[in-house]
Amino acid sequence: MKLQGKRVTLHDMSLRDGMHPKRHQITLDQMIAVATGLDGARVPLVEVTHGDGLGGSSINYGFPAHTDEEYLRAVVPKLGFTKVSALLLPGIGTVDHLRMAADCGVATIRVATHCTEADVSQQHIGLAKKLGLDTVGFLMMAHMIPPEQILVQAKLMESYGANCIYITDSAGWMLPDDVTARVALFRAELAPSTEIGFHGHHNLSMGVANSLAAVEAGATRIDGSVAGLGAGAGNTPLEVFAAVLDRMGAVTGVDLYKIMDVAEDIVVPLMDHPIRIDRDALILGYAGVYSSFLLFAKRWGEKYGVASRDILVELGRRKTIGGQEDMIEDVALDIAKQQRTR
Amino acid sequence: MKIRAAIIGSGNIGTDLVIKARRSETIDPVWLVGIDPASDGLRRARELGLKTTHEGVDGLLPHVEKDGIRIAFDATSAHAHAETSRKLTRKGVLVIDLTPAALGPYCIPPVNLKDHVGKREMDVNMVSCGGQATIPMVAAVSRVQPVEYAEIVATVASKSIGPGTRQNIDEFTRTTAAAVASIGGAKKGKAIIIVNPAEPPLMMRDTIHCLTEGEPKVEAITRSVHEMIEEVQKYVPGYTLKNGPVFDGRRVTTFVEVQGLGDYLPKYAGNLDIMTAAALRTAEMFAQEIAQGTFVLAPKLD
Numbered sequence: 001m002k003l004q005g006k007r008v009t010l011h012d013m014s015l016r017d018g019m020h021p022k023r024h025q026i027t028l029d030q031m032i033a034v035a036t037g038l039d040g041a042r043v044p045l046v047e048v049t050h051g052d053g054l055g056g057s058s059i060n061y062g063f064p065a066h067t068d069e070e071y072l073r074a075v076v077p078k079l080g081f082t083k084v085s086a087l088l089l090p091g092i093g094t095v096d097h098l099r100m101a102a103d104c105g106v107a108t109i110r111v112a113t114h115c116t117e118a119d120v121s122q123q124h125i126g127l128a129k130k131l132g133l134d135t136v137g138f139l140m141m142a143h144m145i146p147p148e149q150i151l152v153q154a155k156l157m158e159s160y161g162a163n164c165i166y167i168t169d170s171a172g173w174m175l176p177d178d179v180t181a182r183v184a185l186f187r188a189e190l191a192p193s194t195e196i197g198f199h200g201h202h203n204l205s206m207g208v209a210n211s212l213a214a215v216e217a218g219a220t221r222i223d224g225s226v227a228g229l230g231a232g233a234g235n236t237p238l239e240v241f242a243a244v245l246d247r248m249g250a251v252t253g254v255d256l257y258k259i260m261d262v263a264e265d266i267v268v269p270l271m272d273h274p275i276r277i278d279r280d281a282l283i284l285g286y287a288g289v290y291s292s293f294l295l296f297a298k299r300w301g302e303k304y305g306v307a308s309r310d311i312l313v314e315l316g317r318r319k320t321i322g323g324q325e326d327m328i329e330d331v332a333l334d335i336a337k338q339q340r341t342r
Numbered sequence: 343m344k345i346r347a348a349i350i351g352s353g354n355i356g357t358d359l360v361i362k363a364r365r366s367e368t369i370d371p372v373w374l375v376g377i378d379p380a381s382d383g384l385r386r387a388r389e390l391g392l393k394t395t396h397e398g399v400d401g402l403l404p405h406v407e408k409d410g411i412r413i414a415f416d417a418t419s420a421h422a423h424a425e426t427s428r429k430l431t432r433k434g435v436l437v438i439d440l441t442p443a444a445l446g447p448y449c450i451p452p453v454n455l456k457d458h459v460g461k462r463e464m465d466v467n468m469v470s471c472g473g474q475a476t477i478p479m480v481a482a483v484s485r486v487q488p489v490e491y492a493e494i495v496a497t498v499a500s501k502s503i504g505p506g507t508r509q510n511i512d513e514f515t516r517t518t519a520a521a522v523a524s525i526g527g528a529k530k531g532k533a534i535i536i537v538n539p540a541e542p543p544l545m546m547r548d549t550i551h552c553l554t555e556g557e558p559k560v561e562a563i564t565r566s567v568h569e570m571i572e573e574v575q576k577y578v579p580g581y582t583l584k585n586g587p588v589f590d591g592r593r594v595t596t597f598v599e600v601q602g603l604g605d606y607l608p609k610y611a612g613n614l615d616i617m618t619a620a621a622l623r624t625a626e627m628f629a630q631e632i633a634q635g636t637f638v639l640a641p642k643l644d
Contacts (some may be wrong), residue, residue: 059491
């Protein structure tokens, strides 16, 4: 694989996707410490919001320690080099949240939909572009449909005004060939000015390998998370990926020693549990289930006396998608009923 | 004597409403109004003997008096509603709004239909499919004890929602959240919508979370929830309690499924059915008032 001289923009997820394993309880001081650390390491972009994006504060996904606005107003003014992005899932957040985030000074808005439902994002992508923001379309659970079908959705987001389209492996299910097929088709068919991004989860330990495949096929933005802090078995560990890219001669502009130190000295100590591929995280990747279901499956499994792995497999069988956290308790109740009648 | 009605919008909702209204004992659907001459809904309506136009509400207006149209259902979009409503109410037509525009007062039949009697409102709003499916459950809790916060998650099959709903997804969440509070009886409301593309399409599912003030009264709430399910089943037979009510601290959660009748879209589209069935039930109540002479429709002046 030849990546010599390729430029890659690294985008850190620890303060957004990383909110999932922290049950959205990261404090303002912790956010500032991580973000300023990443600023010192010259990571170009960090995402800051509730784990489920702007407006995600809920019974369904969890109430955060602070509002999106409190987090953004705390972090944005502290950064020099690093810019801040905010995630928005139409159906959860609205353009009102988007305007608030823009007012807080975010540079990038990422509008996320399930991979087949891009047409719910028109209002939000349109507004972000109108506000002059770096506007990203984020197609989640991208493993669920073949490359030709997801291309149609990418073109919709491009037509609404997105200047970058992401292939988002929310379940950590993809293998490098799956990534290559999708990114290469996007690169061939989208406008040359449209950037392509890849967001991985490490449930099958493929975060780094998949991200390399994405870069080779033409992606220029890669999501990862410092120390891997993210849903499921975490995101692509950003400091590891930065080191690999450095070895291969690709250009990220990131200070490797400094990002390593952020991982080790700031992020690892704030973890509630080690981010690793336990059997439930492995099942997410193996069965193609949304990564942030992990802790909910453990919680409801414990409460109702059901194996969390059985809950996750059933959620996969029911073809649940991102956002359907309510179905985790429902499935646990169903399985518990079946166990009683057996 | 049946009250004659027009249906504006020939998409999924309007066409389903045509089929349901034809079975009504008090409403006679006379017109279906669209904007696309090739619309499947307009073709179906013509086959069923309705008058149709593809020139939007302006194509209907010249016929309102002559055809004795007293009630119109607006199944277009939130953006189009204000103009449509103005044109129709000026001619003394009562408008039942199925868009999330929410200009008029909200109506969730098993919760507040009776409140609309005698009010002579010319434009009432049906909130949203998610609102119709969930607000009765919020009300079932709030009529037992105060609800500090209610949150609903509506999951619908991708195939069951058309371009109007997709473009108006923010209006859906805002309007539904507002009605969860004002009609459901929660101090604060939130709404989440998920569009799931699974094949075969999944039935509409709704999860209703309430946080009660103080410890929830388990027995009274459970009884109230079951009674409310039966109320909704009177007009949506496929409305069922899948799980719950679950009590977890102050959280009370019910899980419901909404199976449609399969009139226009297949049975998975319970979201469509609960909206059209609720709108029809509302129109029938007004039709009764109009027929009895207790509600005299008069042109609404700007």
